[in-house]
Amino acid sequence: MTQLDATKSIESIESHNHHHPWYSHPDIERDRSHVQKQYNNLSDVLNRYQKEQKQYQQNKIQEPNCNGGDDDGYDDDDDDRTIVDISNGSKFLLISSEGMWHQQISSSSSQSTTTAAALPLYLTATQLVEVVSSTSSIDNCNGGNVNNSNSNSNENDDNNDDYNHGEQTIAKDEPLIAYIGKYQDTDYWVVYLKDRGNNGDDDGFKESYHLKSVLTETFIQGNDAATATSTTNFSNGRLLECKPLREFGDSLEASYDAGILATANGLVEFHKSHGYCSYCGDPTKPSKAGGSRKCSNNNCRRSVYPRIDSATIMLVTSPCDKYALLGRKKSWPAGRFSTLAGFCEVGETLEECCQRETFEESGVVVDPVSVRFEASQPWPFPRSLMVGFRAKAISTVITIVGGSTLSSSESLPEIIVDTSEMEDIRWFSKEFVRERLSLGGSTALSFQPNDAEKEFHVPGKASLARYLITNWTDEII
Ligand SMILES: [Zn+2]
Numbered sequence: 001m002t003q004l005d006a007t008k009s010i011e012s013i014e015s016h017n018h019h020h021p022w023y024s025h026p027d028i029e030r031d032r033s034h035v036q037k038q039y040n041n042l043s044d045v046l047n048r049y050q051k052e053q054k055q056y057q058q059n060k061i062q063e064p065n066c067n068g069g070d071d072d073g074y075d076d077d078d079d080d081r082t083i084v085d086i087s088n089g090s091k092f093l094l095i096s097s098e099g100m101w102h103q104q105i106s107s108s109s110s111q112s113t114t115t116a117a118a119l120p121l122y123l124t125a126t127q128l129v130e131v132v133s134s135t136s137s138i139d140n141c142n143g144g145n146v147n148n149s150n151s152n153s154n155e156n157d158d159n160n161d162d163y164n165h166g167e168q169t170i171a172k173d174e175p176l177i178a179y180i181g182k183y184q185d186t187d188y189w190v191v192y193l194k195d196r197g198n199n200g201d202d203d204g205f206k207e208s209y210h211l212k213s214v215l216t217e218t219f220i221q222g223n224d225a226a227t228a229t230s231t232t233n234f235s236n237g238r239l240l241e242c243k244p245l246r247e248f249g250d251s252l253e254a255s256y257d258a259g260i261l262a263t264a265n266g267l268v269e270f271h272k273s274h275g276y277c278s279y280c281g282d283p284t285k286p287s288k289a290g291g292s293r294k295c296s297n298n299n300c301r302r303s304v305y306p307r308i309d310s311a312t313i314m315l316v317t318s319p320c321d322k323y324a325l326l327g328r329k330k331s332w333p334a335g336r337f338s339t340l341a342g343f344c345e346v347g348e349t350l351e352e353c354c355q356r357e358t359f360e361e362s363g364v365v366v367d368p369v370s371v372r373f374e375a376s377q378p379w380p381f382p383r384s385l386m387v388g389f390r391a392k393a394i395s396t397v398i399t400i401v402g403g404s405t406l407s408s409s410e411s412l413p414e415i416i417v418d419t420s421e422m423e424d425i426r427w428f429s430k431e432f433v434r435e436r437l438s439l440g441g442s443t444a445l446s447f448q449p450n451d452a453e454k455e456f457h458v459p460g461k462a463s464l465a466r467y468l469i470t471n472w473t474d475e476i477i
């Protein structure tokens with residue numbers, strides 16, 4: 001019997017956290033109860049911010065008169081709603097139709113942007129107001145209640161609460177906001193700025209170009225005004241970019257950023273695809289601070305929550321465990337091989353999905369007893385949960401011409417590639433894969449492989465596939 005060792009168990013917890021798959025983070029608090037009743041749309045958030053600013057100004061004026069402590073006469077009815085300090089305790093991420101904004105940090109002079117690190121572009125409330133009021137999508141908002149750029153011009157601010165909590169008209173062009181979660185006392189939100197639409201502008205005008213100039217200006221003015229060199233390049237080799245998260249996720253520096261950004265991506269994808277009720281067809285509107293949507297038809301009023309699609313991803317080894325079954329899709333960058341994967345079907349267990357998908361794609365039969373869970377990973381592109389398994393193939397009985405049969409644990413099961421799904425599937429030896437892992441890899445679909453990578457590379461650290469592959473190559477045979 002082994003004695004329990006407290007130190008050891010703490011270590012194992014720490015090491016587990018350390019190795020949590022990319023796009024998840026155990027320390028991000030996902031409790032939205034403190035915001036879900038207060039904030040359903042961007043107007044709510046910006047109005048709250050406006051009030052905070054006013055309060056701040058008022059306190060500043062009162063201070064010299066030693067009138068501290070007495071807040072009478074100002075927004076008292078609102079005190080119970082001061083739950084989220086938007087001025088200081090919130091950060092905002094922007095997603096446009098073309099992706100998510102981030103800063104690329106290139107390493108000194110070289111042009112190796114693929115190895116550069118990425119930092120998410122988190123905006124403060126002040127920066128958010130500037131950006132939102134500068135984008136034309138907000139101009140189309142019929143509500144007119146997001147006019148925050150000149151906060152002192154509206155004497156009726158206090159009434160905006162009633163306006164917002166009354167019967168809401170669905171402002172189709174209002175940017176969408178959703179609460180992501182809290183990390184180290186900061187509330188994170190995502191704002192989705194929708195397409196500009198066809199409103200008479202040049203067809204070639206892309207929203208992101210406009211946004212980029214607005215963002216760059218806002219961001220530089222807020223942080224780097226003195227050192228800014230151009231409209232797109234920050235000082236210290238930083239470059240502002242807009243890309244789908246999948247394209248720069250590998251290069252994110254911090255795992256909590258990866259977790260926050262992935263959640264943001266999934267939430268925005270949910271809102272984009274659930275604009276209408278699937279029961280009655282009427283428009284839905286965001287509720288619970290962007291955590292759900294509710295049908296606007298009073299006879300229906302059904303709520304819809306983000307859906308998560310389960311998929312299995314499995315590292316299937318040969319019966320001798322010295323080889324792994326890796327395949328590639330035609331659309332992937334040259335040389336990329338990864339573990340097989342597929343969506344779970346109705347009426348199926350994850351283990352069965354693991355066997356079925358392997359057999360459908362490769363013709364290889366998985367030993368049902370060998371299937372074991374290893375790790376899972378959120379993959380909100382748009383709404384998957386990857387459930388990672390290890391499994392072993394059943395050794396194939398090879399019939400030799402002449403009648404005799406040969407069964408060998410060293411023989412590699414025959415592969416029959418389903419070419420409608422995969423371009424190539426092969427057995428790769430552990431030594432080969434281990435050696436090639438050190439060359440790097442990438443999860444990005446726009447990845448430009450070098451000559452060695454064109455021959456073989458595996459996905460980058462953002463992918464659960466790499467996690468499964470690395471665990472296998474780390475094992476001593
Ligand atoms: Zn409905």
